[in-house]
Amino acid sequence: MNTFSMYVARESGLHKLHPLTKSLLTLLLLVAGLTLPGNWTGYILVLFIILPLALWGQVFRNFIRIVWGLSLPFILSVVIIQSLFWGKGTPIFEFWILAPKVEGALFAAISVGRIILVMAGFILFAMTTRPDTLMISLKQVGVPSSLAYIIVTTLQIIPRFQSKASTILDAQRSRGLETEGNLFVRSRAVVPIILPLVLGSLVEVEERAIAIEARGFNSKREETSLIEIPDTKTQFIVRRLFFMLMILSIAARIAWQLSN
Amino acid sequence: MAIVELKDVTYKYPLTESLALQNIHLKVDQGEFVAVIGPNGAGKSTLCYTIAGFVPHFFKGELTGTVEVAGNESSKSSLHEWVLNVGLAFQNPFNQISGAKYTVFEEIAFGLENIGVPREEMIQRVEEAMQLTGISDLADRSPYSLSGGQQQRVALASILVMQPKVLVLDEPTSQMDPIGAREVFGVIRTMAEKGMTVLLVEHKVEWIANFADRIIALHNGKILLEGKPQEVLTSDLLANKGFGISRYTSVARRAKDLGLWKKDSLPVTLEEAVEGFA
Numbered sequence: 001m002n003t004f005s006m007y008v009a010r011e012s013g014l015h016k017l018h019p020l021t022k023s024l025l026t027l028l029l030l031v032a033g034l035t036l037p038g039n040w041t042g043y044i045l046v047l048f049i050i051l052p053l054a055l056w057g058q059v060f061r062n063f064i065r066i067v068w069g070l071s072l073p074f075i076l077s078v079v080i081i082q083s084l085f086w087g088k089g090t091p092i093f094e095f096w097i098l099a100p101k102v103e104g105a106l107f108a109a110i111s112v113g114r115i116i117l118v119m120a121g122f123i124l125f126a127m128t129t130r131p132d133t134l135m136i137s138l139k140q141v142g143v144p145s146s147l148a149y150i151i152v153t154t155l156q157i158i159p160r161f162q163s164k165a166s167t168i169l170d171a172q173r174s175r176g177l178e179t180e181g182n183l184f185v186r187s188r189a190v191v192p193i194i195l196p197l198v199l200g201s202l203v204e205v206e207e208r209a210i211a212i213e214a215r216g217f218n219s220k221r222e223e224t225s226l227i228e229i230p231d232t233k234t235q236f237i238v239r240r241l242f243f244m245l246m247i248l249s250i251a252a253r254i255a256w257q258l259s260n
Numbered sequence: 261m262a263i264v265e266l267k268d269v270t271y272k273y274p275l276t277e278s279l280a281l282q283n284i285h286l287k288v289d290q291g292e293f294v295a296v297i298g299p300n301g302a303g304k305s306t307l308c309y310t311i312a313g314f315v316p317h318f319f320k321g322e323l324t325g326t327v328e329v330a331g332n333e334s335s336k337s338s339l340h341e342w343v344l345n346v347g348l349a350f351q352n353p354f355n356q357i358s359g360a361k362y363t364v365f366e367e368i369a370f371g372l373e374n375i376g377v378p379r380e381e382m383i384q385r386v387e388e389a390m391q392l393t394g395i396s397d398l399a400d401r402s403p404y405s406l407s408g409g410q411q412q413r414v415a416l417a418s419i420l421v422m423q424p425k426v427l428v429l430d431e432p433t434s435q436m437d438p439i440g441a442r443e444v445f446g447v448i449r450t451m452a453e454k455g456m457t458v459l460l461v462e463h464k465v466e467w468i469a470n471f472a473d474r475i476i477a478l479h480n481g482k483i484l485l486e487g488k489p490q491e492v493l494t495s496d497l498l499a500n501k502g503f504g505i506s507r508y509t510s511v512a513r514r515a516k517d518l519g520l521w522k523k524d525s526l527p528v529t530l531e532e533a534v535e536g537f538a
Contacts, residue, residue, distance in 0.1 A: 207355035215371030218340040226369040
């Protein structure tokens with residue numbers, strides 16, 4: 001079913017968690033992974049927390065596939081650039097002007113851990129949280145509804161853009177646009193595809209603004225909600241805990257930084 | 261009593277020279293079903309936006325004259341209050357989906373959540389709107405997984421559920437199959453009989469002849485002709501101006517020239533044509 005979001009419907013415990021619990025957990029993992037001293041925190045968190053969570057959420061295979069697909073370009077560029085352009089160090093091998101350094105490769109490996117952590121954290125969250133429940137819970141904690149709307153619709157923008165781009169691509173091809181061949185041919189095809197995509201999106205934004213306004217989006221009345229999101233006392237306490245852990249890990253980082 | 265009243269309304273979009281609407285005088289009674297016809301660029305959509313309050317509140321531009329709905333004047337009200345009285349649905353159903361909802365049921369409830377309708381009442385109203393528009397079986401589907409015609413029904417249901425006094429519809433059936441469109445016209449007719457005032461922009465002239473109480477023909481931003489469907493749709497004034505004319509009218513006009521059509525008035529629908537030729 002084409003729903004224009006990453007969400008995968010399952011009846012798992014992870015899916016049933018309150019969206020706020022999941023967003024705080026995601027945030028905690030990112031903060032911890034990026035602030036805690038230690039080079040391999042990213043890998044450890046992915047291996048021992050995010051992967052088991054993905055298993056619990058019954059989305060393991062899809063999850064691995066998407067994380068892999070989206071992070072690969074970043075990983076490749078980081079590994080190539082950092083290992084090749086590292087200034088001084090022990091070369092792994094030397095070939096022509098290429099001399100990747102051990103230190104560069106090590107630094108790349110540390111960075112890759114962080115990239116995978118950020119990617120995996122967001123993707124797992126998006127795959128197990130329904131956008132609409134996220135919007136409702138954001139509003140419950142006082143996020144203005146227009147901001148909540150922007151956050152939620154932005155999460156869906158990439159699949160929607162992809163689908164529109166492929167429609168435009170097909171349309172332009174059927175009019176004889178060359179999209180295959182060498183780099184020069186391909187780069188010439190960019191403008192006739194990007195331009196309708198951007199202009200079309202501007203028109204879409206205006207119409208969507210009218211449509212939601214016509215449905216009382218800017219109403220000053222107190223909003224109600226169709227869906228009730230189940231929450232538990234335990235989750236409430238756990239969220240407090242996550243929040244404190246986040247503060248702690250930032251504090252630990254500052255303390256570590258000062259002591260060095 | 262007139263629920264919609266436009267007095268000498270003239271409007272120009274920002275950054276344009278030509279007038280989109282010129283000296284429009286229009287009164288619509290409560291429960292009346294008015295259809296608007298006209299060629300491209302005649303000002304049909306602008307008229308819709310004007311009655312729905314988006315001109316001038318959303319589009320800015322220069323508006324003179326007054327637009328009144330249920331005794332309130334649009335230039336003196338705010339848009340978020342105005343939309344409670346006037347509902348608007350337009351042509352492209354894809355852009356009318358909020359994008360923040362997961363199922364059709366929730367999508368239709370979106371407007372009611374915004375205006376703070378209590379949950380029990382919300383569920384009841386959404387179920388009614390889905391039943392009316394014939395989409396009850398789509399309740400749990402994603403709005404994005406539907407066909408264009410189904411999405412148009414969702415867009416219509418999403419506005420009907422708000423229970424506006426005046427319903428403004430800009431080509432709401434353009435992506436439906438003929439049977440579906442006929443069904444939806446029937447629904448709109450029923451709403452009008454229940455007291456909802458309807459203003460509909462539509463090109464399918466043979467059908468609006470059956471459903472509308474009155475027809476307004478717009479041309480270059482002016483009202484060219486106004487009156488009973490049969491009179492307006494068969495008028496010679498519409499010829500050669502890009503208006504859609506029913507094929508039955510065209511046939512009968514030709515037959516009249518040849519002396520084969522004996523009646524004074526020309527037909528718009530198949531039934532009238534059959535009756536006239538019999």
